[in-house]
Ligand SMILES: [Zn+2]
């Protein structure tokens with residue numbers, strides 16, 4: 001679908017979830033198209049891309065650049081195959097590029113560190129094997145390779161019709177980027193800002209010390225931009241970026257308040273706090289124990305991200321007792 005003049009959106013399917021898509025964008029140029037994000041590495045996504053390109057009256061072989069907003073499998077997964085097919089250059093921010101092989105190839109160390117983190121934060125031994133390996137199935141849908149171009153904040157990716165400025169927006173992923181077209185007044189936001197979902201921001205072995213603090217700064221970085229159209233990595237295109245940012249900030253304030261409330265009757269691990277907070281608030285709220293395993297892990301790491309920010313704000317303290325990390329209120 002041509003959503004803006006020369007910008008096509010293709011819906012790339014998610015393995016095992018027919019209701020969820022990644023938006024892949026083709027930015028047309030007579031000297032070569034730029035593909036923003038690639039979708040999962042699956043036959044279905046490659047087919048969706050092929051059909052989408054054909055429907056736009058374009059040719060797959062004219063994709064010269066593939067720009068990846070961040071290394072999650074639903075955005076990065078298929079990029080190596082596209083490179084093999086079209087000879088396109090793959091570009092990704094230097095920080096996220098550094099996580100490709102540790103995450104998708106030599107991942108034993110990451111699984112070990114994730115298990116240690118979850119155990120220390122109160123995940124019971126009987127739930128640990130499931131939770132620590134909750135993301136491993138995704139590796140099947142990624143072909144890891146070194147990118148041709150390591151991006152930095154402020155770089156420009158262009159063809160003869162468009163100029164996309166790289167904006168480093170860490171938080172959802174430490175090397176996440178948005179792509180800003182100043183003249184046409186649109187921005188591709190990957191998973192940094194979505195229309196109807198609050199992007200996941202979790203503390204994990206690859207997230208850095210304060211991912212939520214970084215995320216909030218990255219949201220504020222976008223507030224100054226003059227954009228008419230926001231092209232997200234999932235869900236519909238929208239406008240009123242400032243309003244949406246306000247909404248997301250409010251969501252995190254509410255979650256911080258819920259965490260503070262849960263700490264008022266005693267010291268708790270992140271796992272115990274996660275059990276007391278409503279999740280999937282967009283869909284009306286779900287109790288922790290009813291979440292699927294991957295969402296459970298995200299709930300624990302999201303709670304941790306909020307706790308790290310509350311510690312940074314000096315509102316929450318943290319002590320180690322018998323190998324468990326316990327949190328308490330300081331204000
Ligand atoms: Zn993501």
Ligand SMILES: [Zn+2]
Nearest residue numbers: 072074191233
């Ligand atoms: Zn995504």
